[in-house]
Amino acid sequence: MTEPVLKVSDLSVSFRSGGRTVHAVDDISYEVRPGEVLAVVGESGCGKSVTSMATMGLLPPTATVTGSVRLGGRELVGASEKELARVRGNDLAMIFQEPMTSLNPVLTVGRQIGEVLRRHQGLSRKQAAERAVELLDLVGIPAPRRRVGEYPHQLSGGMRQRVMIAIAVACDPSVLIADEPTTALDVTVQAGILDVLRSLRERLGTAIVLITHDLGVVADIADRVLVMYAGRVVEHGEVHELYAQPRHPYTNGLLGAVLKPGAEGKRRLPEIPGLVPSLEAQPDACTFAPRCPRATERCTAERPQLDRAACWHPHEVEAR
Amino acid sequence: MNDKATGNAAEHAAETAYEQALELRALTRHFGPVRAVDGVSLTVGRGEVVGLVGESGSGKSTVGRIAVRLDEPTSGSVHIAGTDVTNLSRRRLRPLRRKFHLVFQDPSSSLDPRMTIGEIVAEPLRLHRIAKGEEARRRVEKLLQQVGLRPEHADRHPHQLSGGQRQRVSIARALSCEPDLVVADEPTSALDVSVQASVLNLMADLQRDRGFGCLFITHDLAAVEFLADRIAVMYLGQIVEEAPTAALFADPKHPYTQALLSAAPVPDPGAQRTRERIVLSGELPSPLDPPARRPTTTPAGRPSRGVFDSCRFHTRCPLAEDRCRTEVPALRTLPDGKRQAACHLVAEDGTAPDAAAANTHN
Numbered sequence: 118m119t120e121p122v123l124k125v126s127d128l129s130v131s132f133r134s135g136g137r138t139v140h141a142v143d144d145i146s147y148e149v150r151p152g153e154v155l156a157v158v159g160e161s162g163c164g165k166s167v168t169s170m171a172t173m174g175l176l177p178p179t180a181t182v183t184g185s186v187r188l189g190g191r192e193l194v195g196a197s198e199k200e201l202a203r204v205r206g207n208d209l210a211m212i213f214q215e216p217m218t219s220l221n222p223v224l225t226v227g228r229q230i231g232e233v234l235r236r237h238q239g240l241s242r243k244q245a246a247e248r249a250v251e252l253l254d255l256v257g258i259p260a261p262r263r264r265v266g267e268y269p270h271q272l273s274g275g276m277r278q279r280v281m282i283a284i285a286v287a288c289d290p291s292v293l294i295a296d297e298p299t300t301a302l303d304v305t306v307q308a309g310i311l312d313v314l315r316s317l318r319e320r321l322g323t324a325i326v327l328i329t330h331d332l333g334v335v336a337d338i339a340d341r342v343l344v345m346y347a348g349r350v351v352e353h354g355e356v357h358e359l360y361a362q363p364r365h366p367y368t369n370g371l372l373g374a375v376l377k378p379g380a381e382g383k384r385r386l387p388e389i390p391g392l393v394p395s396l397e398a399q400p401d402a403c404t405f406a407p408r409c410p411r412a413t414e415r416c417t418a419e420r421p422q423l424d425r426a427a428c429w430h431p432h433e434v435e436a437r
Numbered sequence: 438m439n440d441k442a443t444g445n446a447a448e449h450a451a452e453t454a455y456e457q458a459l460e461l462r463a464l465t466r467h468f469g470p471v472r473a474v475d476g477v478s479l480t481v482g483r484g485e486v487v488g489l490v491g492e493s494g495s496g497k498s499t500v501g502r503i504a505v506r507l508d509e510p511t512s513g514s515v516h517i518a519g520t521d522v523t524n525l526s527r528r529r530l531r532p533l534r535r536k537f538h539l540v541f542q543d544p545s546s547s548l549d550p551r552m553t554i555g556e557i558v559a560e561p562l563r564l565h566r567i568a569k570g571e572e573a574r575r576r577v578e579k580l581l582q583q584v585g586l587r588p589e590h591a592d593r594h595p596h597q598l599s600g601g602q603r604q605r606v607s608i609a610r611a612l613s614c615e616p617d618l619v620v621a622d623e624p625t626s627a628l629d630v631s632v633q634a635s636v637l638n639l640m641a642d643l644q645r646d647r648g649f650g651c652l653f654i655t656h657d658l659a660a661v662e663f664l665a666d667r668i669a670v671m672y673l674g675q676i677v678e679e680a681p682t683a684a685l686f687a688d689p690k691h692p693y694t695q696a697l698l699s700a701a702p703v704p705d706p707g708a709q710r711t712r713e714r715i716v717l718s719g720e721l722p723s724p725l726d727p728p729a730r731r732p733t734t735t736p737a738g739r740p741s742r743g744v745f746d747s748c749r750f751h752t753r754c755p756l757a758e759d760r761c762r763t764e765v766p767a768l769r770t771l772p773d774g775k776r777q778a779a780c781h782l783v784a785e786d787g788t789a790p791d792a793a794a795a796n797t798h799n
Contacts, residue, residue, distance in 0.1 A: 160629035160631065160632075259719075274493075276720070303492035303493055303656065303721070304656070304697065304700040304702075305492065305696060305700045305717050306492075306720060307700070307702075308700045308702075308714060309716070312716075330630065331702070332704040333701065333704045333709070335704075335706075336703065336704050336705055336706040336709040337709050339706075356706045357706050357707060360705060360706050360707075361707075372704065374633075375630050375634075375704045376634075376637075376657070376659030376660060376663060377659060377703060377704060378658045378659035378662060378686075378698070379658075379659075379662070379698065379701075379703065380703075384663075385638060386634035386635075386637060386663070388631065388635040389631040392599060
C-alpha cells in the first residue's frame with residue numbers, strides 16, 4: 118500500500134469569543150493516499166468545513182489549532198505564513214462551494230489561472246497563457262482558446278466551478294480539498310463536475326478530500342468515508358461497507374433519512390429526533406447519546422473511542 | 438366566459454364547490470427579451486400535490502410567484518379555487534388571499550426577525566379578521582402543536598430557532614387561515630438531511646389531514662417523488678412532460694426527464710456506480726439566448742426575442758434529429774390519457790425514445 122500523502126492526527130480546533138469557547142473540531146484523525154477520494158460527511162455545524170480550513174491553514178487568528186497535519190512529510194500546523202503560502206495552491210489546493218465568490222470578477226479566467234502558474238512555477242506570461250488553455254481543456258471546458266479570454270460572469274455556474282478546479286490543479290497538487298463543490302449546481306451539471314474530479318484522480322493521481330453533506334455524491338465518487346457529528350468522527354470506513362452496514366446509530370439514522378430518488382414510495386421517512394448539541398461543552402461522553410435510540414448509561418458517562426465506529430453499542434455486522 | 442351578470446353568481450358558486458385548487462392557463466412571463474415562462478398550463482386539483490420540477494433557470498419559481506400573485510403574468514390567467522385572480526385589484530384580491538399561501542425556501546429571510554413566533558403565526562389571522570386576542574392565541578398554540586413545536590416557542594424570535602424549526606413556523610403560518618392552496622418553493626432545500634426528513638413527513642401529514650392543494654416547486658427529484666401525486670417537468674420556460682409520480686419515475690418519456698432522473702445520484706454506492714448515466718452536452722442555455730433556429734441577435738448584437746421553431750432541448754438532446762431543429766414539438770396527451778409529453782420522438786402509442794442508448798457513457 119502506498120504511503121498516505123496527507124496525514125491528519127489528533128486535530129482539534131476551538132474558537133474563543135466573548136469568554137466562550139466553541140470546540141468546532143474535537144480530536145480527529147484521517148489520512149488520504151494518492152489517487153484516493155476521501156469523503157467527509159456530516160450535517161451543518163458538524164465541523165467538516167472547519168476541518169478542511171484547518172488543514173489548509175486558513176483559519177483566522179481567533180482559532181486555536183492543535184494536533185498535526187503532515188503533507189508529504191512536512192508539518193503544516195504551526196508553520197509560518199511564508200511556508201504555508203508556498204504549499205497552498207502548489208502542493209495543497211482547495212475549491213469552494215460558490216465559485217463566483219472565489220473568482221475575481223474583473224480578471225479573465227486565463228489571467229486567474231496564469232497567476233498561480235507564474236507565482237508558483239515561475240512561468241512567463243506567454244507560457245502561463247498556453248498552460249491555462251491546456252488546463253481548461255483538462256477540466257472539460259469546450260472551446261478553451263476562446264474561454265480563456267472570458268470573464269467569470271460570462272460563464273455558467275458549472276463552467277465557473279470547472280475554472281476553479283483548473284486553478285486548483287494548475288500546479289499539479291498532490292492533495293485537492295473540495296468543499297461542497299457541487300452543492301450550488303444542478304444535478305445534470307453536478308454529474309459533469311464529479312466526472313472531472315474522477316478524471317483528475319485517475320490521470321494525475323490527485324488525492325481528493327471531498328467535504329459534502331450529500332450522501333448521493335459520496336456514493337458516486339468516494340473510496341472511503343468519514344462521518345462527523347458535533348465536531349467528532351463517529352464512524353469511518355470503506356464506502357461500500359459503510360453504506361451496506363453502518364455501525365454507528367447516527368450513520369444508520371442518516372442513511373435511513375436520506376431520500377432515494379426512483380425508490381421513494383409513500384413511506385414515512387425515519388427521523389432523527391432532537392437537535393445537534395452545543396459545541397461549548399466537550400463532554401466525556403458520546404455526543405450523540407441524547408438523540409440515540411440505543412443509548413445506555415455508559416454512553417453518557419464515558420467517551421467511546423473510534424474503532425470503526427465511536428460507539429459503545431454499534432449495530433452488529435451481519436454474518437454474510 | 439360568463440357575462441357580468443352571472444359572473445358574480447359563478448364566483449359565489451365556485452367558493453363552495455371548486456374542482457381545481459389552482460389552474461394556470463397558457464401563462465407567460467417575459468422580462469424584456471427573457472422568456473422566463475412561455476406558455477405554461479397546469480392544474481392542481483383539490484387536495485392534490487403537484488410537483489413542479491426543473492433546474493435553475495427553468496422558470497419554475499416564476500410560475501410559483503405568479504400563482505400566488507406575487508408577480509403578474511405577461512399573458513394567460515390564474516384561477517384559484519375557481520376564481521380568476523389574474524386581474525383582480527389589490528383590494529379585491531385581499532379577501533381572497535386567505536385561500537392561498539406561499540412557503541419560501543429560506544425561512545430565516547422570510548420571517549420578520551423582530552416579531553415573535555406567536556405574532557408571525559397569528560398575523561394572517563389578524564389581517565383577515567379571523568381571530569384575535571385570546572382566540573388567536575389558542576389557535577396559534579394549536580397550529581404550533583400541529584407542526585411539532587412547543588407552546589413556549591410562541592414567545593421566541595426566529596433567530597432563537599433552528600433552520601428546521603423556522604421552516605415549521607413558515608408552514609404553521611401558511612396553514613393558519615386554512616388555505617385551499619399552498620405553493621411551496623424549495624421548502625426543504627436549505628435543510629440538513631435529517632431535518633428535511635422530518636419537514637417532509639410533516640408536510641405529508643398535514644396535507645393528508647387538511648386536504649389543501651399544493652404546488653411543490655423543487656429541483657429535488659426524490660423530494661417530489663415522496664410528496665407529489667403528479668409531476669410536471671419544466672425546461673427553459675415550458676413544461677416538457679407531465680405524469681403521475683410513479684409513472685414518471687418508472688417510464689420517463691421525454692429525453693430531458695430521462696437525463697434528469699439518471700443524473701440524480703442514488704445514495705447506494707453499488708447501484709450508483711453501475712447505473713447508466715445520460716450525459717447532456719453543454720449546459721442549460723441562457724433564457725436570454727434560447728436555442729431557436731432564427732438568429733436571436735439583431736445586427737447590432739443585441740438579443741432579439743427570436744422565434745422558436747425548434748425544440749428548446751435540441752441543443753443538448755442526445756437523440757435530436759432534423760425535425761427537432763425545425764419544428765416545435767407540441768405538449769400532447771399520450772394514449773393513456775394521464776400523461777403529456779412535448780417531444781417528437783415519443784411515438785404515437787406513447788413509446789418513449791431511449792436517450793441512454795444514444796450515449797453509452799456511464
